[in-house]
Amino acid sequence: MNKGLIQVYTGDGKGKTTTAIGSAIRAAGCGKKVIFFQFLKFGNYICGEEKILKKVNNIKFIKFNEPSPIFDKKIDINKLKSNSKKHIYKAIEYINSGKYDVVILDELTHHFKYKTMKVKDFLKKIKNRPEYVEIIITGRYAPRTLLNNADLVTDMKKIKHPYDRNIKARRGIDY
Numbered sequence: 001m002n003k004g005l006i007q008v009y010t011g012d013g014k015g016k017t018t019t020a021i022g023s024a025i026r027a028a029g030c031g032k033k034v035i036f037f038q039f040l041k042f043g044n045y046i047c048g049e050e051k052i053l054k055k056v057n058n059i060k061f062i063k064f065n066e067p068s069p070i071f072d073k074k075i076d077i078n079k080l081k082s083n084s085k086k087h088i089y090k091a092i093e094y095i096n097s098g099k100y101d102v103v104i105l106d107e108l109t110h111h112f113k114y115k116t117m118k119v120k121d122f123l124k125k126i127k128n129r130p131e132y133v134e135i136i137i138t139g140r141y142a143p144r145t146l147l148n149n150a151d152l153v154t155d156m157k158k159i160k161h162p163y164d165r166n167i168k169a170r171r172g173i174d175y
Contacts, residue, residue: 004101004134005151010109010142013156014174020104020138021049027134028058032101035060037091039084039107039139040068048172060100062090070110070140081116088117098130109139112146119145 007023009016024034036053041063053061064087069075088111095103112119123145126135137146147153163169 002132004129004132006149007134007136007152007154008109008142008146008150009136009138009154009156010140010147011154011156011158012140013158014161015156016138016140017049017106019154019156020106020136021053023136024053024059024102024104025056027102028056031058033058033060033099034102034104035062035094035100036104037087037094037106037108038063039087039105040064040066040070040110041107068107068110069114077114081111081114084111084116088122092122092125095126095133095135096129098133101132102134102136104136105138107139108137109142109146112143113141119143119149123149 009019020036024036027034036059038050038061041047050061050063053059064084066080066084066087067075069077069080088108091103091105091108094100111117112122129135137150142153
């Protein structure tokens with residue numbers, strides 16, 4: 001890899017995390033070292049992708065025990081922000097360390113929405129990362145500043161979704 005880019009997968013449609021997982025597997029299969037950070041995904045609950053990614057050579061998977069305000073509207077946002085800020089800084093350390101070719105920040109955009117960290121500050125902190133480090137960021141509500149600074153942006157637009165008909169997420173299909 002010559003120059004690492006910033007990729008953003010956002011929007012209200014399904015497939016953002018799945019796209020990031022595919023990118024992680026592709027990179028690992030080509031001998032790249034990948035670290036996959038998962039923010040705001042069901043707290044302690046283990047999703048299907050976690051089980052598999054932890055078994056793949058060249059992928060380090062780190063899931064933060066953060067409950068998601070997306071799925072639980074009763075969460076104290078201020079407490080979440082306080083606890084999550086250190087997780088973002090940990091990810092930034094790995095980005096700048098040069099130990100990984102690809103760094104995936106799954107659901108990071110929500111932390112920008114909740115103002116856990118300003119996008120401008122995040123971009124400033126990763127500006128001097130080794131030039132080969134690719135960064136993939138997923139999540140809804142990607143702020144304009146992030147989109148303007150990304151090299152690739154995909155907006156996953158929902159046309160129709162089972163949730164709209166009160167069909168709950170299904171294990172092994174949706175998580």
